[in-house]
Amino acid sequence: MNNFFIITLSALGAIFILLASVGLIRMPDLYLRISVTTKAATLGIGLILIAAAIYFNELGITSRVLAIITFILLTAPVGAHMIGRASYFSGVKLWPKSKIDDLKDKYNPKTQELLSGIDKTEEKNEHKDSN
């Protein structure tokens, strides 16, 4: 029974990692590549680590595996967000067929400040007051 779970979980994990690497090759854009790698690879690594925990079947190793999985689940989105933010500010182009770019004309590349709609209305009101 344990063997069945080990084989199934490790096969699923390997398939997800293979899909992540194929997506890294095939996707047309840096941001789509980041999206593929964070989701699929995190799931695949989690499944393979759970297979290792089932194989050893000890409390110490299971807690170690759970610590690794929690760490990966916490850090993968943070790292992806940081590298995506840095590459957007350094001018990596989006895919030409992508429809929506929410950040366009809404940030200052020098000071890296985001402008929202609320700030603009406040500025207009201030101008009216001064006039």
Added chain:
Amino acid sequence: MSVYDFLYYIILPVLAISTLLIFIRFLIGPSLSDRVVALDLLLTTGIGIISIYSIYTDQPAFLDIAMIMALIAFLGTVAFSYYLNKRDKNE
């Protein structure tokens, strides 16, 4: 066919092929950010290979190294994005 044969002859080659594909992106990636993402995924795949190998050789001590590799992958991504930001502020 035992579990060991399955892991050694099917799972490890699949992981090796995916490592090869990621390494192609690491070599051809148009921008520096692509290479950073590929490096992050390369280290993450390394964690999977280490855990499969710890099952194959029956050595749970390898999982400690997997944990340290996860740490290094995260720190590397954060440091690279920090310096990418700095680099274009200076230009």
